[in-house]
Amino acid sequence: MTEPSRPGAWTVSLQTSPFPPIADYAFLSDCHTGALVAPDGSVDWLCLPAFDSASVFGNLLDRGAGSFRFGPYGIHVPSQRSYVPGTNVMTTTWHTPRGWVEVTDALVMGPRHGPDTVTPHTRPPADDDAEHLLVRTVECLDGDVEIELVCEPAFDYGRAPAEWELVDDDGHTADASGSGQVFRLATDMLIGIEGSSARARHVLRKGERAFCALSWADGLAVPGDTKDASARIATTVEFWRSWLARARIPDHSLRHPLQRSALTIKGLTYMPTGATVAALTTSLPETPGGERNWDYRYTWIRDTTFTLQALHYLNLDWEADEFMQFVADLEPNPDGALQIMYGIDGRRDLTETTRDELTGYEGARPVRLGNGAFDQRQNDVYGAVLDSLLLHVRHSQHLPARLWPLIQSQAAGAIASWQEPDQGIWEARGKPQHYVSSKLMGWVALDRAAKLATIRGEADQAAEWQKVADEIRDDILTRGVSDRGVLRQHYDTDALDASTLLAPLFGFLPGSDERIRNTVLAIAEELTEHGFVLRYRTDETDDGLSGKEGTFLICSFWLVSAFAMIGERKRATGLMERLLRVSSPLGLYAEEFEVERSRHLGNFPQAFSHLALIEAAGRIILADFREELSL
Known part of the structure; x- marks a missing residue:
């Protein structure tokens, strides 16, 4: 017995490329x-x-x-x-x-x-x-x-x-x-x-x-x-x-994509250590024939919070604990901060090289091994770690003693770095900036650290960390909001960035706040191609690279979640239906979707895309169940 396939069991491609479509x-x-x-x-x-x-x-x-x-x-x-x-x-x-x-x-x-x-x-x-x-x-x-x-x-x-x-x-x-x-x-x-x-x-x-x-x-x-x-x-x-x-999959019309996403995330998990690779592949292009080709066979610390959210939502507590133990075992930098990514065996050195003798997928070169972003400065890493720890502690009702030093070091790192520029969530290879998403994750770091200290009974420490969290929040609302009440990409621009959709998702401001509503609607109307969300406009962002990108699937799923949070339920379900229609014939997602040619781009299958699908589906299902209870 096999799962039913959609009509057109694979992409009909009339191009002469010898490479099959990624999807x-x-x-x-x-x-x-x-x-x-x-x-x-x-x-x-x-x-x-x-x-x-x-x-x-x-x-x-x-x-x-x-x-x-x-x-x-x-x-x-x-x-x-x-x-x-x-x-x-x-x-x-x-x-x-x-x-x-x-x-x-x-x-x-x-x-x-x-x-x-x-x-x-x-x-x-x-x-x-x-x-x-x-x-x-x-x-x-x-x-x-x-x-x-x-x-x-x-x-x-x-x-x-x-x-x-x-x-x-x-x-x-x-x-x-x-x-x-x-x-x-x-x-x-x-x-x-x-x-x-x-x-x-x-x-x-x-x-x-x-x-x-x-x-x-x-x-x-x-x-x-x-x-x-x-x-x-x-x-x-x-x-x-x-x-x-063992997974908790609600009886809902989104049951099948949830199951496929759960199986994909498990399939991208390295059982010996509990780590999860960002994707199976290296160097599948984000820009057809271009240079935006990266090795994603590593574990990004940023992904920890999204991974923990998805695993706990699905009631997969064993996998969540394995992943958290992997993070706890990682060797930090000399300043106590974790790198933005590690090898699946925990190694720190991911020096990037190229294989210039390979043609690359459809001529996209260079083919890269390793990832040169591993030693970048990205201030959001502290928030990812501490949000993950709080999620795990709340779910397990246990704060292991071995994790308290990690909490202290990550909180100290966030305090020391939140006022500094960095490369941002998208690992831009241009000039460091004061990215709003990085400031947001600095707030997440200290807010979660304060809550963890409260759980541990460290009232004075909790108050100290919460004070810094409030300072970061005030700074973002003062310098990170444009005159029209929309969250900026960074402090020196009014350009939009899809990463600001994380503000409601992490509880920085409620969905009812006018600035959140303005941001969500601005991104939906100005940072999309045919309804699918771009990370940013490449002509407005110094990311150190040439070429145009496709729309990012994770950002489109974030928009689904954000729509749900601001009460735009019809728009949330409409976009979710469109995203499900562009899945691969087997229900998988790459990193990007090129709207003009209706094809997937980037490394495949992409954990981040499936993690965001799980969260978006969860928010739609919750809204549906609440409506049922109110009838």
């Missing part, structure tokens, strides 16, 4: 790494053994950087693609001139047996964990169909073509190696080695099945046969459904 990729995950599968059945992105490792299949960024196709020979357009309901397991149905087949793909999960030596854990291990296997099965539904397997890895982001070696006499198992890595390909089809690729073909008749699997597990363990491969996929289906059963 047409299917996302697989085992909570250690993830894969993107193109409509033609090719795995075009997979990094081993972790999300931020080097790719072994990198066709997403260069059509010669590695791929792995499993499907009918000579047929590249499937009839239907969908997730098995309640899972991150993918099925693709194909119609050929001679028959029908169905392919099922999964990064498989299974019962945990001893310590994980491939990607060691720092968090307590769960009952189930990744098996470090990509398993693909195919069943002939009718007629007879020739199945093709073409595995052509290119290690280290395409730099090292694979060297293959058959490892059994029967020709069903082969090892690929390159750049210090090895993985095993196993199948019940006969493998032939042709240069840097392994190939196989086999005709299946009605009722017959076949499998293939890639293993980077300890000892390169692989399924023994098709029955074993199918059983592992069935166990993976059970894992995802059991996990989703």
